[in-house]
Amino acid sequence: MESQHVAQITKGVQRLTGSKNVRIKTVINPSLVAGFTIRYGNSGSKLIDMSVKKQLEEIVAQLDIGDV
Template sequence: MTIVTSVVQLEKQHLAQIAKQVQKLTGARNVRIKTTIDDSLVAGFTIRYGNAQLKLINMSVQKSEST
């Protein structure tokens, strides 16, 4: 299972492109994607894949903590 986390729901064509790239990275025939929403992101997305989703591709911008 591949978990894609973003600030908004991604469109189907974007998820298909992500699945295609994960297939290239892993050599898997089928990639199942689960989507989650994370309000702490400003833009972009993260992709967790591999055994127990231990591999991470981070293409996100997160809100910074004010001090």
């Protein structure tokens, strides 16, 4: 991920959480297919999931077709 994208995500997390100090830790997770997830809050208790994997899971659930 390019540094400009990380900076944009950092600003978004700051707005979302109201925190001025945000640390971004980049971890590659091939199971997400594409996109990203953000964990924040006490011990990462909150999650924003912007991955293709999550989108596919939601489509499967809406179509009620079981596991893909």
